[in-house]
Amino acid sequence: MKFVLLSLLLVVVTVASVVLGRYHISIAAWRRFLLDPRNGDVATAVLLRVRLPRILGGILIGAGLSASGAAYQGLFRNPMVSPDLLGASAGAGLGASVAILLNCGAAAIQGISFLAGLGAVGLTCFVAGRVRRGNDPVLAMVLSGVMVASICSALVSLTKTVADPEVKLPAITFWLMGSLASIDNTNIVWLLALIPVGILVLMFMRWKLNVLSMGEEEAASLGVDTRRARWIVVLSATVLTTAAVSLSGMIGWVGLVIPHLTRMIIGPNYKGLLPASVILGSAYMLLVDDISRSATAGEIPLGILTHLIGAPFFLYLLVRTKQGWA
């Protein structure tokens, strides 16, 4: 029942997103488009080249960030964890900044950013593997992640100070703010290839995520190969986050708030939590993007809005939740 309602929400938001936008599409244009999607109208071009890819991109990015956030919250046994935890977005941000600095094209920026995100998480895992204090591999990963992310953001600042202030500095700044505006027919393929695979792998891990959230040793005693499970989850969550961020720039709070909210609706069992987070995350991302496109004459960067909406909403959840973490 709850799933039906959530899916309905996504359908409604998707339809609204298709209809809404700065370029008004008349009913007659709609009819022509639906009868013959290959006609030469401007409206058709707007729909096919701009609006539909952007909506599909929003769905995929929202889904990917929420799924990886949900998975991390279980793996790290902490509802305050976001997909950025191991440095994925900080690394992607650094990669993009450097690529912009080097005059790369859009595709190269995206590719370098993706690889840098993977690299940052790889570095985190490598460092965590060297940590030999205590018997808590999860804590080692968290601490290494904080460190790697901090180094990345320092280097991003460095690229900003040396960037040419007329062209490159604004480009870096806008990239970091996050937006779905750069999604088009070609780079959407990237998301279509990576995000469903990542979500599928996490869905296969749904039961192990439940068990892992009880603690490392308990999970092991229940028969989970915790090391292997951790690798699979970290790898797929990283691919999801980096694929999303390398295309959209930094979009904060989605991966933290959405799994949290979904847990309040569906409960903590990943069997329901993961698919519901995916649906709710997609709807939320579309909704925020609609606001970003339509609220003002110019476009408000999406990343600013997710912060502006996400943080107060999270505070509201904190106040509302009386005990423990729902």
Next chain:
Amino acid sequence: MLRLESVACSYGAKEVVKGVSFTLGVRDVMCLLGANGSGKTTLFRAILRFLPLTRGEVFVDGESIAQWPRRKLARTIAYVPQAHTPPFAFKVRDVVLMARTAHMNSVGAAKRHDYEIVERALESMGITELAETEYTQLSGGERQMVLVARALAQEAKLLVMDEPASGLDFGNQIRMLTEVRRLSERGVSVLITTHSPNHAFLCASRVAVMKAGRLLACGAPESVLTSSCLEEAYGVPLQVIDIGNGNHTCVPAASRLRPQIGWEGSPDLPRRWSDMSI
């Protein structure tokens, strides 16, 4: 069933368990006693393979468990940790269903058979009515019962329980230990740690006493749980009293208590009772 052969393990350079050997038969309930820091918990962690052994070997039915995959180990040894608060509010039924992880396929889809076993485990612990409750809402005693139910649903031959009576009120302690005794009647072997020798009197068929990483004594409760052995283990004067019907209890030997005991452990505390200026 379970056989330990001069098992040793260490945290870093510090050897905490220094060569422990014992065997545990089918339907045995072995109670592991010892002072804080004597290596009980470390030994448990070694048996469950949370810690690597530095020496020795652990055998189950004559087979070394060192190379067993986790799934096989979980089908053989079930662990009842001390009740804790997990970050997420799982339903009690889901918590118990986690026991079936080692029996499920790798995707983790629970079958009807698994749910039936969960129901039976809940029933045998008398907590069926808690099935839909959130685990985080339960009291410590109820949580401990849920964790025992989970261990039962794991269908293992050996149950390893880390202080199952800690944090329980007096009545629940006795209920829990009686339950432990009943478990052995179903054909499982049980290994538990406890801080109270009286718990051993209640449920154990065998007792092992640890001190400084070694076994001080191991055997039947009557032969091991003597005042001299327990005094040596805990470093305080104790007295084991026969209270009739073959029952015993262990109490402090009050007359000898005041002058001669030194605190072991924390250096911040006064070293002797006489140092305390009350």
